[in-house]
Amino acid sequence: MFKKKPQIKNLSPLRSSDRRKLADQIIAEYSVHIPTLEEIDSTAAATAAESQSQSQSQPPPPSNPNQPTPALSSIRTSLVPETCLSARFTTHSGASLTLVSGTVYVGAHPGQEERILWIQYGNGKESRLYPTVYTLWHNPGLTPLLHSQDFVVEKLRTGADLMTPGLVGGPPWPEGAKVGSVVAVAGLERPSVPVWVGTCKIDVSSLGRVQGAKGAAVEGIHWEGDEIWSWSQFGNGGRAGPESIEGWDMTPHAGIEAGMEGLDLEDNEEEDDDEGQNGGVALGDGAANGESNANGHGHGHGPAGAPEAETEQEREPTTAEVDDAFMQAFLYALYDAKKNADPPHHGLDYPIQPSFLISNMIQPHLRVQNQHYTIKKTSWKNTKKFIKHLEKQVLVKSKDRNGGETVILDMDLDDERVRIFTPYRLPKPKVQTSTSTGPGADANNQTPASTGDTSLGQKLALQTVYRASGKLVPDLIPSKTTYYTASQISAFLKKYIENNPSLTDKSSSPRFVKLDPFIANNVLGSNPSAADTRVLAAGEISRDALVKRILEDSHLAIPHWLLLRNEQTYDPDSPDSSLKPKSGPAPQVSIVLEKRSGTKVVTKISGLEVFGINPQVLAPELQKKCAGSASVGQHVGGKPGMMEILVQGDQRDVVEKELSRRGIDKRWITVDDKTKKKKK
Incomplete structure (x- = not known):
């Protein structure tokens, strides 16, 4: 609904009475449970009952409705913070671009900046309140939580509805997921973190198996990455969700764990996977390979000269073994940097992003490289906790940035563990079984050594x-x-x-x-x-x-037009079937400079996907190079799934330099400076 930026009028503070009414309305609509005294403290409840029995002759004190119980007051504040503001908004929604108006409620949770927490729109009595992801991240269990594969969730972020076959984890499904009810959706990579909000179009709770079913199950309202998520009074973009949230009831979704076992889910947030971008994901390949190897009938993927790697692939390692492999890989990376690069930084460009740590330092130096050796299989579960562990080991110095990202500011290459480290034999890069001509594949059809930005160094020709x-x-x-x-x-x-x-x-x-x-x-x-x-x-x-x-x-x-990658050639007399000319003008990367909030200048970059550049991967690099915030959202006016990077300031020179490193010729870039005054 909020793919396009809504027009939000001036914010005004809510009166205390209106805030309590709003909170009570939410509690009633979403059936929020208010703990009783017995549930909070059974001993205190028994003492109160005994005291009441001893003083039955005395009349009870009059109750004051304006003095809520501590539990009710706490829940009200969690749902609608005391400093809550409200404003009217208008936007266009749906394929017919219907004009929609309503109210947004803005508030700040402790230690965080103000965000849109609730959206209310509709006509009269039909109007209802919808929580944003920021509210769901602080109020576990507020709505039923559904799950879908991560590549489906990425499609949902473009404004698509959740189709019935896209549901995973059931039956049984959450009891509250009935027609018209508000539900949240999470991916399998972060199953306890809601990233999408919608309303049920069918009775999901009564569904059986969904494979082969047709039709939409949930209609999208709001999601992590839309304009509501990106809004802030300071214009610094949205805040990424946490890695996990305690409190979401996962028991109705016992099938999720089985579903995750059946998927070959690597650390997707640090990969540039063309197949995933196009909406196709190979399901079950990793499990199938694992089963064939375990039974001794599959072919090993390792090189002929590394039988020990094949032996390791025949069984699933323990968590302790994966932890040790990650630590050894990190020490190997420091050993390599110290040996092969000059001081003082030994070729390391600080600050080091979490994605760079995994894709350029850990993965290339793992003793065994298969689906079992990923960050998800470690005891840390995510890169942030892994960096914190390295800091406790006095190997790195880190810092938490806004949005929850943790970066490495320095590494100790003179540590005794690095000095005495003994290098081990690394497996050779795996050879792909199918021909690949996309970005990241070389002339020999080998996968890149790292899983970082595969567009770096690519050679393109139009x-x-x-x-x-x-x-x-x-x-x-x-x-x-x-x-x-x-x-x-x-x-x-x-x-x-x-x-x-x-x-x-x-x-x-x-x-x-x-x-x-x-x-x-x-x-x-x-x-x-x-x-x-x-x-x-x-x-x-x-x-x-x-x-x-x-x-x-x-x-x-x-x-x-044809886009040729990495020394490809097109021969009209014997054309390559993988190269299909496309009609229309040749593609271009668009750089637009415009003003926001009066005098603030921003740079918008779009049209990257056709050149094999992942905006989600390029944005953190631009954030580091430009020393300012960078966010990714749906490209306004573009096709569904086409994303746009927004960087603070006039960054055209930096952007052109980074695009050049990714094979983009200056002739393929258009710059539209809307900050200049038009000549009369």
Whole structure:
């Protein structure tokens, strides 16, 4: 619903009485349980009952409704903080862009900045309150929690509804997930962290198996990454969710653990997976491989010279073994840096991001590299806790940034454990079983050594090819289904002139050709211009002008484009089936500079995906290079799934430099500076 930025009017504070009414309305609508005295302290309840029995002759003191119990007061404050503000908003929703208006409630939880916590829209009595993810992260169990695969959740972030086959973890399903009820959705990677909010279109609680079912189950309202999530009074973008949240009732979803076992889920937040971006994920491959290896019937993926790696792959390691492998890999990375790079930083660019630590330091130095050796299989479960452990071991110095991210500021390469470290044999890179021509695959079809930014260092080339219209076939060009280069079309024209000597007889110059009925009618007669009229009157045209006339007329030669990666070539005589020309103008990366909140300048970057650049991976790099915040959201006006990076300040030079490192030529970049005053 909030893919496009809503218009939010001035905020105004809520009165205490209105805040209590709002909180009580939420408690009633969402059936929030208020603990009784017995549930809080059974001994205190018994003492109170005994005291009441001893003083039955005395009348009870009058109750004061304005003095709530401590439990009720605490729940009210958690749902609607005391400093809550409200404002009216308008936005456009749905495929028909229906105008929607309502109210947003803004508040700050302890130690955090103000965020939109509740959304209310609708007409009169039909209006209802929807929690944002910030509210759900602080109020576990507020709504029923559904689950879906992580690649499905990424599709939901583009504004799609959750289809029934996308549900995982049941039956049974949460009892509260009935028609019209508000539910939250989490991915399997972080099953206790809601990232999407919607309303049930069907009775999910009564569903059986969902495989093969059709239709939408939940309609999306709000999600982590939309404009409501990104809003803040200081314009510094949204705040990422935690790795896990205690308190969400996971017992109804016993099937989730089984579902996670069946998925080959690596550390996706640190990978640039083209297959995942396109909405396709191989389910169960990792489990299937694991089973075949365990039974002794599968083929080992390791090199022939590393039988010990194959032996390790035959069984699933213990958590302690994975922990030790990660620690040894980290020491190996420090050993390599100290040995192969010069001081003082030994080739390390601080601060080091969590994704860089895993993809460029840990993964390449793991003794065994398979689906069992990931951060999720360690006792730390996520990169932040792993960094904190390294800090306790006095190996690194870290710092927590806004949004919960932890970065490494320094590493101790002179530590005794690094000095006496003994290198071990590393497995060779795995060879892919299928041909890959996408970003990150080299000429030998090998996976990259790291799982970081695979677009770095890629070589790209844009080539234009043409498909001839029926007006030129077969007299000039042999086929209208084949794609030809400009040089081939020029060669066809040269051959046509050679086969018709009358075209060059009595011409004013060897560079000119006389007009025949074919050239006059089929070429110049197609979409004629004033220049064509002059040429027809003269009765001749230069060879170069004739070639240019054919190539620039889309009614004669329909342009298509190809993006060639890493020394790929396109041969029209024997085209590669994996290279399919696409119609329309060649793609470009768009850089837009505009003002926000009066004088603040921001840089927006879009159109990256077609060049194999993952905005989710590039954004943290730009944040580090630009020393400012960078957020990723749906590209306004773009196709669903096309993302846009927003960076604070005029960062066009930094962005162009980073794009150049990823194979983007300056000719493929358009810069639109909207901060300049338009000339009258």
